[in-house]
Amino acid sequence: MIEVSNLTFQYPHQDQPVLQGLSLTIPTGQWLAVVGKNGSGKSTLARLIAGLLPTPAQTIRVNDLPVDEAHLAALHHQIGFVFQNPDNQFVGATVEADVAFGLENRQVPAAAMEPRIEQALAQVGMTAYRHHQPEQLSGGQKQRVAIAGALALQPQILILDEATSMLDPQGRQTVLQRLQQIHQAQALTIISITHDPVEVAMADQVAVLDQGQILRLATPAVVLNDQALVQQVGLVQPFSMQLRDRLQHYGVPVPKEYLTKGALEQWLKRQLATRA
Amino acid sequence: MVEAAVSYQGVTFRYHEAGAAALQDFTATVPKGRLTAVIGHTGSGKSTLMQLTDGLLTPTAGQLEVLGQVITPRTKNKALHQLHRQVGFVFQFPEHQLFAETVLADVMFGPLNLGQTPAQAKQAAHQALVQLGVGEALWQRSPFELSGGQQRRVAIAGVLAMRPQLLILDEPTAGVDPDGQRELLALVERLKGQGLTILLITHQMEQVAQLADTVLVLAHGQLQFSGQPRALFAQPEFLTTQQLALPAAVAFAKQLQTAGISQFNQLPLTLDELAHALARQLKGDHHEQ
Numbered sequence: 001m002i003e004v005s006n007l008t009f010q011y012p013h014q015d016q017p018v019l020q021g022l023s024l025t026i027p028t029g030q031w032l033a034v035v036g037k038n039g040s041g042k043s044t045l046a047r048l049i050a051g052l053l054p055t056p057a058q059t060i061r062v063n064d065l066p067v068d069e070a071h072l073a074a075l076h077h078q079i080g081f082v083f084q085n086p087d088n089q090f091v092g093a094t095v096e097a098d099v100a101f102g103l104e105n106r107q108v109p110a111a112a113m114e115p116r117i118e119q120a121l122a123q124v125g126m127t128a129y130r131h132h133q134p135e136q137l138s139g140g141q142k143q144r145v146a147i148a149g150a151l152a153l154q155p156q157i158l159i160l161d162e163a164t165s166m167l168d169p170q171g172r173q174t175v176l177q178r179l180q181q182i183h184q185a186q187a188l189t190i191i192s193i194t195h196d197p198v199e200v201a202m203a204d205q206v207a208v209l210d211q212g213q214i215l216r217l218a219t220p221a222v223v224l225n226d227q228a229l230v231q232q233v234g235l236v237q238p239f240s241m242q243l244r245d246r247l248q249h250y251g252v253p254v255p256k257e258y259l260t261k262g263a264l265e266q267w268l269k270r271q272l273a274t275r276a
Numbered sequence: 277m278v279e280a281a282v283s284y285q286g287v288t289f290r291y292h293e294a295g296a297a298a299l300q301d302f303t304a305t306v307p308k309g310r311l312t313a314v315i316g317h318t319g320s321g322k323s324t325l326m327q328l329t330d331g332l333l334t335p336t337a338g339q340l341e342v343l344g345q346v347i348t349p350r351t352k353n354k355a356l357h358q359l360h361r362q363v364g365f366v367f368q369f370p371e372h373q374l375f376a377e378t379v380l381a382d383v384m385f386g387p388l389n390l391g392q393t394p395a396q397a398k399q400a401a402h403q404a405l406v407q408l409g410v411g412e413a414l415w416q417r418s419p420f421e422l423s424g425g426q427q428r429r430v431a432i433a434g435v436l437a438m439r440p441q442l443l444i445l446d447e448p449t450a451g452v453d454p455d456g457q458r459e460l461l462a463l464v465e466r467l468k469g470q471g472l473t474i475l476l477i478t479h480q481m482e483q484v485a486q487l488a489d490t491v492l493v494l495a496h497g498q499l500q501f502s503g504q505p506r507a508l509f510a511q512p513e514f515l516t517t518q519q520l521a522l523p524a525a526v527a528f529a530k531q532l533q534t535a536g537i538s539q540f541n542q543l544p545l546t547l548d549e550l551a552h553a554l555a556r557q558l559k560g561d562h563h564e565q
Contacts, residue, residue: 038423038424039423084451139369139450139451141318166450168480169479169481170519170521195453195454234453234455235454236454239524239525239528243525243528243550246548246550247555249551250551250552250555251555252558252559261528265532265535265537268537269535271558272537272557272558275558
């Protein structure tokens with residue numbers, strides 16, 4: 001469980017806090033999507049949870065460990081963090097060496113490393129590239145490797161900071177589905193900072209950040225159905241919601257509630273059957 | 277028949293004499309004043325094709341004609357200077373190449389390099405920045421202080437300031453947030469409306485469906501398809517073999533047909549076309565069937 005209580009944080013060179021009295025509880029095994037415009041404080045929150053910035057005393061606990069200097073090593077054993085820009089975190093000379101880097105840091109025995117590297121690369125679909133050098137990879141492929149590097153460490157908490165932004169839509173879908181399987185099978189807690197409606201829809205809960213505070217904490221269905229909120233925080237609506245609204249524009253009386261693609265298909269089926 | 281801005285005639289390119297061809301006997305045309313989408317996976321040869329088009333590479337065999345200039349294996353680099361002036365190439369993540377002290381200086385760099393006077397370069401930069409919606413308040417700021425989306429627009433302004441006749445955009449919306457993506461796509465629409473010839477490399481099939489007049493599909497250095505988006509997306513088996521996705525609206529329409537829920541005379545290509553066709557059916561207008 002991650003507990004954030006009354007967290008205020010200000011960068012030294014800025015004149016106002018980026019996070020203001022924010023409180024949030026993330027139960028173990030939850031997938032939380034964090035959304036909000038650039039500058040809303042979402043990346044800062046993620047970094048503070050992972051202890052990557054000086055976390056104000058007694059504001060964050062991760063599995064009962066206070067996030068502070070004294071507990072950093074223990075925390076980093078539990079948390080895997082993937083940044084948006086894969087160039088800033090690619091350290092190995094090859095894909096395989098890059099994934100191995102974190103394991104070597106943890107002093108994982110050589111015999112145990114190989115299967116973990118193999119599994120992590122398979123999970124992100126990069127097995128065929130294991131001997132490639134970073135400059136031979138596209139941005140999306142580097143992001144896959146960065147995710148593999150975090151998964152190989154078998155963290156209890158995985159934090160993704162726009163970590164799939166450079167993947168093409170199918171690639172993103174595949175990687176997210178793999179993450180969902182791991183999330184469900186191993187009760188992996190995921191915090192994903194994202195603008196992607198597909199990624200938001202996969203989460204259990206969505207935290208909407210605005211000006212350093214939580215504007216809304218609700219299920220994806222509630223958040224994605226709120227058109228004003230979706231626009232305010234710079235998200236795009238999922239396809240099914242866009243189609244529903246466009247049908248309404250053409251004079252079709254449509255349901256008001258959130259519809260997945262499947263639910264919209266079933267609704268169309270019933271409507272068209274009564275017309276036939 | 278529309279005039280061709282670029283025509284490729286049996287173009288082959290090898291990076292190493294003995295190596296595999298990055299591009300193999302490639303023949304296609306890019307119509308003038310239209311938007312041509314280029315799609316293909318990493319390693320399909322699309323980057324090589326764009327570098328040939330910009331005159332950064334010359335073919336190993338065959339020839340191409342870009343904006344009236346013929347490029348053959350014997351063409352000297354010197355002869356390609358004029359071409360570099362006419363082709364604007366916006367690379368992937370172009371903001372990584374920003375370097376100047378101010379936004380304005382960065383955008384002026386290209387026009388100055390073309391030999392324009394500082395006054396001319398400044399005017400060209402102003403116009404491009406306005407076109408990209410980069411507010412005057414930012415012009416004297418360091419480009420590195422800007423957000424990612426703003427940096428992307430400054431980098432594109434730097435290319436447009438050179439007033440290219442042919443614009444190559446390599447994944448212009450990759451890694452940009454949704455608001456930024458909408459703005460960039462609106463810009464591409466505007467440039468297209470102004471009659472600029474555009475080559476758009478993209479992975480996003482929605483962009484192909486919405487924006488492209490013509491599509492070129494590449495795989496393993498060879499042309500797999502050349503034609504209109506509607507014709508491409510009407511071939512699901514072909515797309516599967518190419519590992520390409522359908523645009524969301526086409527995929528949903530096909531799903532409705534397969535499930536026997538709805539039938540379409542012509543598969544809708546965009547969300548708007550799909551909603552329109554469904555609305556007619558739902559309102560009992562059966563002409564669609």
